[in-house]
Amino acid sequence: MASMILPRCATRSLARATSAVRSQASKVATRCIHQTSPITASPIRHRPGAQQCSPRIHAPSAALGRRTMFIQTESTPNPDALKFNPNQRVLPESIPSSFLEYLTPRSTLAPPHPSPLAAKLLSIDGVTSVFFGADYITVTKDSATPWAHVKPEVFAIINEFMLSGHTIVNTVEDTAGESGQEGTELDSLAYDENDSEVVGMIKELLETRIRPAIQEDGGDIEFRGFHDGQVLLKLRGACRTCDSSTVTLKNGIESMLMHYIEEVQGVQQVLDQEEEIAIKEFAKFEEKLRQQKGPDAAPSTIGKGSLDTVE
CATH class of the missing domain: 3.30.300.130 (Fe-S cluster assembly (FSCA))
Known part of the structure; x- marks a missing residue:
C-alpha cells in the first residue's frame, strides 16, 4: 500500500484540531465534576460508627424491676391482726391440720413443721404471731406498733418468698416430742367413729x-x-x-x-x-x-x- 504524504500546512491544521478536541473534552469533564453536589461534612459533625448500624435491643420490662404478685389484704375484728391472701396454696396438703400457728421465733425452727417464711415474718419488729391457713396468712402485731411500719415489710417478705418457689412449711421428725407449733395434730373437727x-x-x-x-x-x-x-x-x-x-x-x-x-x-x-x-x-x-x-x-x-x- 502506498503511503500518503500530507503537506506541512495540513499537518499543522490536524495538530491544531487535535489540541482543540482535547481542550473541549477537558472542559466537559471539568464541567461535569463541578455540576455534582460537593462533598461536605455531616451536620452531626462525626462519622457514623458501628453502633448506629447495629439494631437496638430493648430490655424486657421484667428486667427493669423485680417481679411482683397480687396479694390482697383483709381487715379482721382484731385491729392488731391482718389477713393476707396471696392467691395460692399456703398450707401444704400433706399436713392433717387445717392451720399452723407460730407464736415465738423458736417455734419457727422447731419440729415437726418449721417454717422459713414464718421465721422471717416474726423477725419484723412488732410482729407477735403468724398464722397459716389453707390459702391465707394472718399476721398479728402488738398494739404499740402501727401497721404503717409493719405492713410494707410483710408485703415484701411474702411477695419475695412466694415468687422464689421456696417451701413455705417443712416437715421433720419430732423425735423429742417438742411440738413447737400450734395445730400440728389432726383436725379436731374431723369425723371420728368413736364420737358420740x-x-x-x-x-x-x-x-x-x-x-x-x-x-x-x-x-x-x-x-x-x-x-x-x-x-x-x-x-x-x-x-x-x-x-x-x-x-x-x-x-x-x-x-x-x-x-x-x-x-x-x-x-x-x-x-x-x-x-x-x-x-x-x-x-x-x-x-x-x-x-x-x-x-x-x-x-x-x-x-x-x-x-x-x-x-
Missing part, C-alpha cells in the same frame, strides 16, 4: 356453720371436748387475741349450738395464760366504760357481727 352422737352433731355444726366465718376473719377454731353440757373450744389466729372473742363465743357460737342441740348448756373457751390476762384487762376496760355510760349500757364489741348476731 352429740359430739358428732357439735362437730358438724362447728365445721359447716362456725368455721367458715372464723376463717373469713383470719382465724380458726378447735374442739377441745364436751363435758357436763359444756362445749370446750379454742380460738386461733386473729380471734385468739381479739377483744371480742368472748362475745363471739357467747352470743354467736353458744346461741347456735344451744338452739340446735338441746344437750348443750354452754360454751367455754380454753385459754392460755396470756389470753387470760388479756381478757381480764378487757373486762376492766369494759367495766370502766360501763361506769362512764351508766349501768344500763350494753357491752361494746369491735367484731364484724357475723357471729355475734347468730340466733
Whole structure:
C-alpha cells in the first residue's frame, strides 16, 4: 500500500484540531465534576460508627424491676391482726391440720413443721404471731406498733418468698416430742367413729356453720371436748387475741349450738395464760366504760357481727 504524504500546512491544521478536541473534552469533564453536589461534612459533625448500624435491643420490662404478685389484704375484728391472701396454696396438703400457728421465733425452727417464711415474718419488729391457713396468712402485731411500719415489710417478705418457689412449711421428725407449733395434730373437727352422737352433731355444726366465718376473719377454731353440757373450744389466729372473742363465743357460737342441740348448756373457751390476762384487762376496760355510760349500757364489741348476731 502506498503511503500518503500530507503537506506541512495540513499537518499543522490536524495538530491544531487535535489540541482543540482535547481542550473541549477537558472542559466537559471539568464541567461535569463541578455540576455534582460537593462533598461536605455531616451536620452531626462525626462519622457514623458501628453502633448506629447495629439494631437496638430493648430490655424486657421484667428486667427493669423485680417481679411482683397480687396479694390482697383483709381487715379482721382484731385491729392488731391482718389477713393476707396471696392467691395460692399456703398450707401444704400433706399436713392433717387445717392451720399452723407460730407464736415465738423458736417455734419457727422447731419440729415437726418449721417454717422459713414464718421465721422471717416474726423477725419484723412488732410482729407477735403468724398464722397459716389453707390459702391465707394472718399476721398479728402488738398494739404499740402501727401497721404503717409493719405492713410494707410483710408485703415484701411474702411477695419475695412466694415468687422464689421456696417451701413455705417443712416437715421433720419430732423425735423429742417438742411440738413447737400450734395445730400440728389432726383436725379436731374431723369425723371420728368413736364420737358420740352429740359430739358428732357439735362437730358438724362447728365445721359447716362456725368455721367458715372464723376463717373469713383470719382465724380458726378447735374442739377441745364436751363435758357436763359444756362445749370446750379454742380460738386461733386473729380471734385468739381479739377483744371480742368472748362475745363471739357467747352470743354467736353458744346461741347456735344451744338452739340446735338441746344437750348443750354452754360454751367455754380454753385459754392460755396470756389470753387470760388479756381478757381480764378487757373486762376492766369494759367495766370502766360501763361506769362512764351508766349501768344500763350494753357491752361494746369491735367484731364484724357475723357471729355475734347468730340466733
